[in-house]
Amino acid sequence: MHTDLVAALDIGGTKIAGALVDSGGGLLLRAQRPTPPQGEGEQVMAALGEVLEELAASAMWPGVRAVGIGSAGPVDAKAGTVSPVNIPGWREYPLLQGVRERTGGLPVTLVGDGVAMAAAEHWQGAARGRTGALCMVVSTGVGGGLVLGGELHPGPSGNAGHIGHISVDLDGDSCPCGGRGCVERIASGPNIARRALDRGWRPGPDGDASAAAVAAAARDGDPVAIASFERAARALAAGIAATATLVEVEIAVLGGGVAKAGEVLFAPLRRALRDYATLSFVQGLEIVPAQMGTDAGLIGAAAACRNLGCH
Known part of the structure; x- marks a missing residue:
């Protein structure tokens, strides 16, 4: 069984993607939902919750040690909030708190999606x-x-x-x-x-x-x-x-x-x-x-989590 996994989330204005990522950057399981257009904050969070639920239903979930998030920005990693320009329902939205509540208190790292892409390209690209x-x-x-x-x-x-x-x-x-x-x-x-x-x-x-x-x-x-x-x-x-x-x-x-x-x-x-x-x-x-293509956000969210240390 895998015992050193990161649950990675890639959050944008079009889709919310998730994956279980191993220590070598392999994506073992994926889940995705459309971002609710013009959705209220809780509607968007509900879609994210469905992604997490799908990942958590896997037999591999007990091996997840932390969560890494790359989100459209701006983000505020200190406060744990996000205010993506292209997700109107999220303004200073307490994303870290919401993710912790839905993952049993796992440590979480939050970065902007551009930082996540940089982490992926530096790790493997x-x-x-x-x-x-x-x-x-x-x-x-x-x-x-x-x-x-x-x-x-x-x-x-x-x-x-x-x-x-x-x-x-x-x-x-x-x-x-x-x-x-x-x-x-x-x-x-x-x-x-x-x-x-x-x-x-x-x-x-x-x-x-x-x-x-x-x-x-x-x-x-x-x-x-x-x-x-x-x-x-x-x-x-x-x-x-x-x-x-x-x-x-x-x-x-x-x-x-x-x-x-x-x-x-x-x-x-x-x-x-x-x-x-x-x-x-x-x-x-x-x-x-x-070089990392459409997987950059997920691989980068996992890489940022491993490199920066989850909180």
């Missing part, structure tokens, strides 16, 4: 063995996490590395976070698509107006689609360069749905980085795609 890394999720939002000195660096609240809300355009659009010209406001999937539509790009017969459709149009040479991705790439490059200059990371790892655009994003990103990462100690910064 593209940042494995690196001393300094910025790992990013570029999707519906833009999040990130840091590895500094060879260790995961979540910061006191669990949000360190949240690059999506670095301002890269002082006169840019207002961001839902309250800032202006944030990386996320330019480089997230919905904002890439919004800009393309605003400038005359139109979806094909299937009506798909997503960033993935814009990426496909860019591959086919559509100039408006190309320009939208190039602007997103410059925003990302500015944020990455600022982060690397501040804390001297050696590699930036990009995952998430927008990163699946491949060279439509990575080629202009690498070009733009040359304009922003100009100091000698950041000129060698590598930009690479993430």
